[in-house]
Amino acid sequence: xxxxxxxxxxxxxxxxxxxxxxxxxxxxxxxxxxxxxxxxxxxxxxxxxxxxxxxxxxxxxxxxxxxxxxxxxxxxxxxxxxxxxxxxxxxxxxxxxxxxxxxxxxxxxxxxxxxxxxxxxxxxxxxxxxxxxxxxxxxxxxxxxxxxxxxxxxxxxxxxxxxxxxxxxxxxxxxxxxxxxxxxxxxxxxxxxxxxxxxxxxxxxxxxxxxxxxxxxxxxxxxxxxxxxxxxxxxxxxxxxxxxxxxxxxxxxxxxxxxxxxxxxxxxxxxxxxxxxxxxxxxxxxxxxxxxxxxxxxxxxxxxxxxxxxxxxxxxxxxxxxxxxxxxxxxxxxxxxxxxxxxxxxxxxxxxxxxxxxxxxxxxxxxxxxxxxxxxxxxxxxxxxxxxxxxxxxxxxxxxxx
Numbered sequence: 001x002x003x004x005x006x007x008x009x010x011x012x013x014x015x016x017x018x019x020x021x022x023x024x025x026x027x028x029x030x031x032x033x034x035x036x037x038x039x040x041x042x043x044x045x046x047x048x049x050x051x052x053x054x055x056x057x058x059x060x061x062x063x064x065x066x067x068x069x070x071x072x073x074x075x076x077x078x079x080x081x082x083x084x085x086x087x088x089x090x091x092x093x094x095x096x097x098x099x100x101x102x103x104x105x106x107x108x109x110x111x112x113x114x115x116x117x118x119x120x121x122x123x124x125x126x127x128x129x130x131x132x133x134x135x136x137x138x139x140x141x142x143x144x145x146x147x148x149x150x151x152x153x154x155x156x157x158x159x160x161x162x163x164x165x166x167x168x169x170x171x172x173x174x175x176x177x178x179x180x181x182x183x184x185x186x187x188x189x190x191x192x193x194x195x196x197x198x199x200x201x202x203x204x205x206x207x208x209x210x211x212x213x214x215x216x217x218x219x220x221x222x223x224x225x226x227x228x229x230x231x232x233x234x235x236x237x238x239x240x241x242x243x244x245x246x247x248x249x250x251x252x253x254x255x256x257x258x259x260x261x262x263x264x265x266x267x268x269x270x271x272x273x274x275x276x277x278x279x280x281x282x283x284x285x286x287x288x289x290x291x292x293x294x295x296x297x298x299x300x301x302x303x304x305x306x307x308x309x310x311x312x313x314x315x316x317x318x319x320x321x322x323x324x325x326x327x328x329x330x331x332x333x334x335x336x337x338x339x340x341x342x343x344x345x346x347x348x349x350x351x352x353x354x355x356x357x358x359x360x361x362x363x364x365x366x367x368x369x370x371x372x373x374x375x376x377x378x379x380x381x382x383x384x385x386x387x388x389x390x391x392x393x394x395x396x397x398x399x400x401x402x
Contacts, residue, residue, distance in 0.1 A: 041169035052392030105155035115238030150224035262334035289320025362392035
């Protein structure tokens, strides 16, 4: 199934997906590639829906409590953003040493991985699925990252930067900190897997018996710590990397003319602010879309991700363009006021005159760095006896319009 078919870029599709969540089935089957996962992450990453909206929608149909597995998993997204808020750009570097020094890892992704020709079914299937759908089950992401880092000795940052361009839900905190968790630079030990683990959670076409990963964890640990992986090349035809063909959409045209903005109130729509527009904006407010050329130069996107985001942006903002931070500042210079939803991907790039509204947070904000998820969870849910005690659910009472 294509990315466009699997993830229609509309708020209606996101709300439909929320209504379809079965938290009981999720808790029972979420580790399996065919399990009842929500697949809401692309809509959450780009702000089409929020964590409070997701939980409120699920809780309206199912009796779940604040300690349910589904709530716990929503917490991981919030925790990764907590770490990002506390550490800033440090999340783009190893938080502590891994199994090998950083210098021991390759800085380029090998072509056989990039083109799904490793000869290991689980890896080649994961790459092909990523390219075709813009999405991977979390278990498949972990397997792919573990293979790249520990068995092929490619630096986790190289792998993380490659994957985020393909993921419709590509989020710097969730993606890069997850790669660090797998790499052992953000966790206590490296994450390893073998063919038995794949056979337990993946369909038959992913099974990898007889391959280089069909071995013991002790043997895999030895490779992760500097040993050599024995493998054979794939016999099937490879696939091209679609990020290399991804370009800004035709709708991302030139910056607005000064007369279009001068003296007007502006609501800035960016790729991480694609949800509802506040209904308390001034009458005649100009909805203006913007793509950061700096961000897209650092982390290029596939054509599928461009299509997902640009389609939703076009539905919100009739005028949108691709430009740099200085160009944005110049375009907004004559505006009477400029507002947008805050998001750490773009907040550092916004001119000082942009008023950034903080989206509703599902969990209590913890202002001191928590070194582990469990520590953050205890602090962010302290005093929470039921779902309605979570701060973000109360905030949903504020009116919005689509």
